[in-house]
Amino acid sequence: MKTDSAWKAISTWFGGGSIIWTLLGLALLLLVDAVWVKDFFTLEWRDGHLYGTPVDILHQGSKVMLLALGMTLVIATGGVDLSVGSLMAVAGAIAAWALTAGGMSAASALPLALLVTTLIGSLSGLLVAVLGVQPIVATLVVMVAGRGIAMLVTGGQILTLQDPTLRFIGGGYFLGLPFTVTLVVALLALTLFLTRRTAFGLFIEATGDNETASRFCGVPVRLVKVLVYAFSGFCAALAGIVATGNIHAADSARVGEMMELDAIFAVVVGGTALTGGRFHLLGSLLGALLIQTLTTTMYNLGVPPTVAPVPKAVVIVLVCLLQSPVFQARLRTWKKAKTPEVTA
Amino acid sequence: MSDSDPALLSLRGIDKSFPGVKALQDVALRLRAGEVHALMGENGAGKSTLIKVLTGLYPRDAGSMRLAGQEISPASPRQAEALGISTVYQEVNLIPALSVAENICLGREPVKWGCIQWHQVRQRAVKALQRLGLQLDVTARLDTLPLALQQMVAIARALEIDAKVLVLDEPTSSLDEGEVEALFSLLRRLRGEGLGILLVTHFLDQVYAISDRITVLRNGRLVGEFLTAELPRLKLIGQMLGREPDAGQAAAAPSTDLTQVSRPVILETKAAGFRGGIQQLDLSLRAGQITGLAGLLGSGRTETARMLFGIDPATTGSIEIDGVAVPLDSPKAAIARGLAFCSEDRKREGIIPHLSVRENLILAMQAGRGPWKKAPLAQQTELAQRYIATLGIKTPSPETPIRNLSGGNQQKVLLARWLVMQPRLLILDEPTRGIDVGARAEIDRLIAQLSADGMAVLLISSELEEIVANSQSVTVLRDRRAVGHLQGSTISVAEIMKWIAHSGEEAA
């Protein structure tokens, strides 16, 4: 009884019933890795750093995890943010420009990049909340414009960067683990603080679950919407800085390409419904981890990375089907039709 | 026409259930050729369900349907149309962005080599409109026409096929008087052509102006079929509401406290209204008094509540709080002035389904405090537990999602949501709809208690007993206007029904 309620608490914390599927999926992947991939779980402590495939997965998956935190809140209001991939490029480009042509130090260049990107991100929020544009459309506009802005800032070139701070953010080690892990934990803590220590979390969930009723209660629905898109922009900026640090360069054309899809995927797999309402930050991180494990596993199995999208697509459709009320109803009638046969 | 004549359309023993609800039980309907037949009933009577069964949107569970002696079972609106049953729905069900001609012919356009012959489409549309005595530019986009003409276009579409039965679901709810008259003269003409017309409407005057027979439904059952000429208004209302008009005195009004009149007015509307909702409303709501708002469905009850709460702000007249005119242009503004509103549509406008009882209960309060000053969890739980105890809300825990609760308990949570705010005026729209008898009594007792504590309450209900039993003052609405004000001992079901029934001239 006690373990039962404890399990319930844990599972709601992560994302209700659907989290079991995510965990199962992850376990299945890890099993595949354990059997077929040599030395998958081997961790090694060298020069005060931890090395190994699981550590790599955490490091590689950090960008999607950062994006997924912001995306979770947007999706919880019933929206979606397609612009995060482009915004990553914007943040990288601005940071690179400020560090090189702008001659700034990292201490001022990085905050500048964060600020500008957040502002651009909140533009979609304004379009959605004030003008009533559909979220897909509004963020599509920002997505198209963002990539262009990023390319303009870097002049279409790949800017190589030698800044030690940036390199540390993208590839440094902290407490024996890649610094990106710390960054994800810090952003998670910030997001949890902002949503659970204030009433924003409640307002976001109420808005996504029943916008009309929320408005009738006096919930500032518009403000909530603007803020979640701004926050998603902020998360994208962080991910963009990490990506730029990863490769020691701002590559405006490629950075963050298709990342928005991975982020949406992570959120949906993590148990937050696309229709909005209850959100699960830890579930989203788990979802991001699942994607990265999938990618890494396939890489280790020799599947070319370009083919990796195929299983991703299959998983997305399956998850959507499982969440679809129509599909659930069908499944139930199918089961019902099946049971009498079995018992008879 | 004698009753032995075979009816054009006859429905017998129709049953229809939805999960948890018996929407229709053993309902019958006989529609004769060349008559206008009114289908009447209050909310939940089953009118819409019956029409949807008739037009093939819902399959029936049991019963038979005969059209001109042939057994029929339409499985879709398209099949019903092919059989000769055409329907014009309440909200104009056409495509606003397409042309008039296209709306009339959509889905059955004349085609040659797979190509639509537009000139034929236009010709057919012009002809269909001519039948109604209309001349319109059929190439104009539908949404450039006023609503009344859109309605006519919908009828033209319905008649463009060889219709034998025309079903009109509340065709007049958005029309003004002149437009209604034009529609009726058209209906008379069509009746003359031998069509059977089934008309659903809430407006009594209109029923008496146009219909030959009336079928009344109540709670999914047939009450009876009547000749309009032989059914007095008062009796009709009695049939719809399920009570005899003269039995009204049984429910005695609560004794009037003579000091009540001197109680301060909290909110007063002066000729307030908005288009399509309520017109020229004068209403005073006093502290410590329950004011009932009575009227049939569609009389402007809910619209009044929405106007006061700033959802559909008043566009004419003014609303004063404590004698000062205030702009109530959003729910937020209304809440800030001490108003609270429990909507009749619990599911769409009340509950936040996946959130817990606690979260639902403190949402309005938290919205008032703003996002930064989050009420501590301990305080939230304490509030939730206090209201769960005082209102007797049956829930496994404050953390249960509200959608898992029964309707009555959901309603109590929504009441508690506003009680936490200690509002000065509480607007309750159908607070006991869909709630079992026990919970109903509790909610009524609670309302009385709140009023005794000095709160002003505006009680909207389609059940006159509820109004009579609870209110110290009653305003009666008809056709989106206030037609009568009752005070104290003059309040009775019979009196209210009289006001609802009488046409404007008689009442004056």
Added chain:
Amino acid sequence: MRLLRRQHIPLLATVGMLIVLFSVASALYPGFASLRVVANLFSDNAFLGIVAVGMTFVILSGGIDLSVGAVLAFTTILIASLVGAGWHPLLAISVALVLGSGFGAAMGWLIHRFILPPFLVTLAGMFFARGMAFLVQAQSAVVSHPFYDALGDLRLQIGPKAYLPITALLFLLVVLVGIVIARRSRFGRAVYAIGGAEASALMMGLPVGRTKVRVYALSGFCASLGGVAATLYMGSGNPAMGSGLELDAIAAVVIGGTLLTGGVGSVFGTLAGVLIFGTIQSALVFDGRLNSWWLRIVIASLLLAFILLQKALARSASAHP
């Protein structure tokens, strides 16, 4: 009958914009106002245009199709590798078109049958088709077949040194057929009706489900046909081709005056939208000083302007019924 109606404003704005843009570019850059440049507008944007016509129907129906770029890429590499394996090009093209349409229909079925959000299903479709493209062949491959070369060399002279190649002709043909389908077929009108008011369309007895599935099938067909055009244009197939094409196509459709919420718009408008896209691109090439990335920003601004124009029109329409 009034000649100028409110609903024509977005289309007029589009055509006006095209004329203004072309005039400004002609004034700024010598040699811009030539038949050759115009012909190139059609041939350079042929596959975008073909894809955009399919997208027009999807958007008119109130949906969206993000898979088109990937389906196009899949088609190009499939044709290249089938022809490489000795198939006759016509057979390879037929197979590709059937696969593309079938893929679209499958997505449409999922969207309709299980009420899934179109953007998510077609997003998965994009992943799937892109991955399959790389699975067919990971590197770009030349399509070499005498028939194919002959087909690719077909062109129509429209003036001195100005030719419309087969791709441009294909584009124009698709636009014409698209206009006929949209204007004169029951299917086309049902698409408008569903996008305008789906519940009403259902009540009016229109075949909503069938139409939706067909819309996505049509978009899949156009995406594959765009792939055919691309192989003819470049003489090769490439699994990485057309990434971001879906966005350009959506942008062209919206700039062409089609409402993103569905129900209002035209295939002709999409043609104008594609030409605006092409004109800006050509002007940037002619200029040489401006970074080509301005294209993205200009397109995004146009997109925003048109969305705001549509919002404003919708608002003023509801204020004065």
